Amino acid sequence: MTSSTLKRWLRPEVFPLFAAVGVAVGMCGLQLIRNISGNPEVRLTKKKRAAGVLDNYDEGKKYAEHSLRKFVRKRNPEIMPKINSFFADPK
Structure with a gap:
């Protein structure tokens, strides 16, 4: 990155935006992990998918x-x- 890009985005006014976006991305990631690992309708292995409904x-x-x-x-x-x-x- 060039120094002008760093000066533009790494200002104190932008930190709350980074925090809000980081929290939102974290919540989406946790929900995705919860759905993949715990949802009874999501079956990743071929053996479980073959069981049908x-x-x-x-x-x-x-x-x-x-x-x-x-x-x-x-x-x-x-x-x-x-x-x-x-x-x-x-x-």
Whole structure:
């Protein structure tokens, strides 16, 4: 790379953009790995593909009910609960 390219892209104003794109790419990568390794409908080996359509409801339910979904299910669907209660709850 030339020094003008480095001066253009390696400025402090660009670091938040790099961080946001890095987090997004990381989340996509983790989801891809999760789907390839744990999804019951994805079969990579020839032996598993030859089995055809499987009625494995227990494995599918285990895949769908992951720990993040169980954690979020017990919470209220609010992004900022303290601010919501400040403006919504009467004194």
